[in-house]
Amino acid sequence: MSGVPRPRLAALALAVGLVLADSSIVVLALPEIYRELDTSVAGVTWVLISFNLVMALAAVPAALLARRVGPGRTAAVGLAVFAGAGLACGLADQLSTLIVARCVQALGGAAAVTAALELLPATVGSERRATAVWASAGATGAALGPAVGGVLTELVSWQSIFLIQFPIALIAAVPILAVARHEAATGIVSAELRRTGRPHVLANLALAMVSAAIAAALFLLVLLLIEGWRMTPIGAAIVVSAMPLFAILASRFDSFVPSARARAAAGAILIAGGLAGLALLPKAEIVLTLPPQALIGVGLSLVLSALTETALGGRAPQAIHGGWTISARHAGVVIGLLALTPIFTSDIAEQRQDAIDAGTAVILDSRASPLVKIELAQRINEQLEGEQGRVPTIAPAFEPLPEDPAEREAVVGLREELQDQLDRGATHAFSPSFLLGALLALLALIPIGLARRVEL
Amino acid sequence: MSAADGRRGQILVLGSIVAALVLVGVYLAAGGASYTPEKSQDPCQDRPWSDPQGLGEIANQFSNSALDGAACELGVTRETLARALATPEARERFNERYGIDDEKLAEAIRAGLLRAIEDAEEAGALSPFIAGPARGVIEEIPLDRAIELTRDASSLLGGVGGYLGPAGELLEGLLP
Numbered sequence: 001m002s003g004v005p006r007p008r009l010a011a012l013a014l015a016v017g018l019v020l021a022d023s024s025i026v027v028l029a030l031p032e033i034y035r036e037l038d039t040s041v042a043g044v045t046w047v048l049i050s051f052n053l054v055m056a057l058a059a060v061p062a063a064l065l066a067r068r069v070g071p072g073r074t075a076a077v078g079l080a081v082f083a084g085a086g087l088a089c090g091l092a093d094q095l096s097t098l099i100v101a102r103c104v105q106a107l108g109g110a111a112a113v114t115a116a117l118e119l120l121p122a123t124v125g126s127e128r129r130a131t132a133v134w135a136s137a138g139a140t141g142a143a144l145g146p147a148v149g150g151v152l153t154e155l156v157s158w159q160s161i162f163l164i165q166f167p168i169a170l171i172a173a174v175p176i177l178a179v180a181r182h183e184a185a186t187g188i189v190s191a192e193l194r195r196t197g198r199p200h201v202l203a204n205l206a207l208a209m210v211s212a213a214i215a216a217a218l219f220l221l222v223l224l225l226i227e228g229w230r231m232t233p234i235g236a237a238i239v240v241s242a243m244p245l246f247a248i249l250a251s252r253f254d255s256f257v258p259s260a261r262a263r264a265a266a267g268a269i270l271i272a273g274g275l276a277g278l279a280l281l282p283k284a285e286i287v288l289t290l291p292p293q294a295l296i297g298v299g300l301s302l303v304l305s306a307l308t309e310t311a312l313g314g315r316a317p318q319a320i321h322g323g324w325t326i327s328a329r330h331a332g333v334v335i336g337l338l339a340l341t342p343i344f345t346s347d348i349a350e351q352r353q354d355a356i357d358a359g360t361a362v363i364l365d366s367r368a369s370p371l372v373k374i375e376l377a378q379r380i381n382e383q384l385e386g387e388q389g390r391v392p393t394i395a396p397a398f399e400p401l402p403e404d405p406a407e408r409e410a411v412v413g414l415r416e417e418l419q420d421q422l423d424r425g426a427t428h429a430f431s432p433s434f435l436l437g438a439l440l441a442l443l444a445l446i447p448i449g450l451a452r453r454v455e456l
Numbered sequence: 457m458s459a460a461d462g463r464r465g466q467i468l469v470l471g472s473i474v475a476a477l478v479l480v481g482v483y484l485a486a487g488g489a490s491y492t493p494e495k496s497q498d499p500c501q502d503r504p505w506s507d508p509q510g511l512g513e514i515a516n517q518f519s520n521s522a523l524d525g526a527a528c529e530l531g532v533t534r535e536t537l538a539r540a541l542a543t544p545e546a547r548e549r550f551n552e553r554y555g556i557d558d559e560k561l562a563e564a565i566r567a568g569l570l571r572a573i574e575d576a577e578e579a580g581a582l583s584p585f586i587a588g589p590a591r592g593v594i595e596e597i598p599l600d601r602a603i604e605l606t607r608d609a610s611s612l613l614g615g616v617g618g619y620l621g622p623a624g625e626l627l628e629g630l631l632p
Contacts, residue, residue: 257465258461259461259465262466262469266468273472273477273480274479276476277480279488281491282486282487292479295476354496355493357533360535360538361534364519428491
């Protein structure tokens with residue numbers, strides 16, 4: 001790539017990575033936002049849904065805008081809007097303000113990402129290479145997003161996730177400003193105007209379904225780890241990093257199978273299998289989430305690259321078709337979240353109740369002395385009330401343990417049984433939603449299969 | 457695309473199906489489908505008494521039977537009722553949620569105590585000679601006294617202990 005303007009290439013890749021990371025970066029911060037802004041699980045998911053919805057709606061119009069007024073100007077303005085709205089997100093003290101700022105952020109993001117695809121061919125020398133850089137920058141951003149978000153949430157605050165984007169977006173905008181200035185001075189739009197071809201409907205439809213399934217996997221797994229299994233955001237970030245890690249490892253083997261349809265079908269099957277595995281976890285243990293995550297990671301690497309390749313292959317202009325893929329992926333995320341949130345929220349309430357009932361039964365049926373039972377029950381009641389809907393950590397209610405060895409043993413046994421019931425309830429609450437995610441991944445096989453016969 | 461490429465594609469799809477099925481099969485075999493909280497027992501069903509040894513153990517099982525009986529009357533689980541009796545506030549929330557008043561609650565508790573006597577009698581923990589008079593005593597407990605028994609509760613089992621207390625005393629007095 002001799003002669004490639006490296007600062008501009010880096011800036012474009014950074015812009016794409018930053019914006020696409022934003023659709024998932026906030027996932028690990030949701031429990032924190034949920035508590036701090038005193039909202040509901042359904043309400044807090046709109047922090048994710050709003051961004052993805054506006055991205056889905058704005059991607060294609062933004063691509064058309066980039067071709068009309070110039071990709072340099074569109075990308076520079078898009079990044080400035082994205083940065084400013086990010087600042088507003090970080091300063092928001094109400095859920096409604098945060099959601100509005102997220103919508104504006106997505107508008108800027110859509111402009112920056114689609115314009116970047118228009119600028120990249122001139123920067124790297126070919127449309128094919130540009131698509132590869134654009135897709136890998138986006139995939140890297142989306143993969144790193146949750147982990148970075150988790151670390152920032154725990155070490156600093158959820159607000160820092162958005163505040164840190166302000167300088168990064170401005171840094172990415174600086175090299176692009178030169179193109180924008182050139183366009184303004186000469187009135188020349190760098191990309192040649194061509195007729196826009198029809199989008200690849202089946203590939204984009206499959207992308208939407210698979211994205212819905214992936215959103216389910218990521219969003220639900222994070223909530224299971226933090227809200228159900230009481231992990232810290234950093235701990236959860238480390239655990240969910242397994243998924244992108246397997247995706248990165250698998251991406252090296254994409255070229256071994258040239259058939260995009262086979263890779264897409266295999267990817268969708270693996271994602272469905274991984275989600276079914278998460279729905280059938282036989283115990284609340286982190287290590288058991290790794291095999292399903294491996295399947296989902298490998299699957300998403302196979303299916304996203306194959307479908308993006310199919311949707312963009314031989315179609316011009318790239319920015320418009322890139323806009324369609326962005327639109328399909330984010331629409332899928334929105335559909336996934338909208339379909340799963342009501343199921344998930346009602347299931348978690350019901351399972352929490354079942355778990356608390358089972359825990360109460362453990363105490364009532366135990367052979368501990370009535371005095372020990374009374375004291376324990378009082379403390380457990382306080383613990384349950386203090387957790388405000390979250391699956392409670394029950395251990396503090398058992399401290400200090402009785403001094404008498406026999407009673408101590410009985411109380412420890414009770415604690416373990418009670419915690420087991422709560423873990424069962426928390427884990428099982430996610431099962432129907434994970435299964436629905438698996439079904440969405442399997443449904444993607446329909447457009448993938450149809451694409452074998454009908455080439456649009 | 458060559459035939460070899462096509463074969464590699466088929467192998468990839470088949471391999472994915474196998475990997476997905478193996479994972480699901482292993483997790484199912486390990487109990488993934490049954491990893492759920494234990495369901496509460498229907499309080500209207502009999503809860504077998506284990507070998508009661510000593511007054512403490514009898515009191516424990518008597519308490520559970522009484523809770524079952526009262527919960528059955530009210531159409532709730534034994535566990536829900538036990539938590540409702542933990543504190544006066546919890547009882548108030550319970551009454552509001554299920555649309556009942558203290559009088560109905562007291563009647564249910566009295567019915568539960570009668571069932572506990574019957575269960576104790578069937579388990580051989582209470583002689584029929586004692587069970588009869590015991591029933592008479594419980595039937596004569598006035599409603600406000602029954603409410604008082606639950607009001608004395610200061611925690612989940614405090615509530616249970618609250619109404620078991622006089623029953624326990626009753627048993628202690630009646631047992632040989």
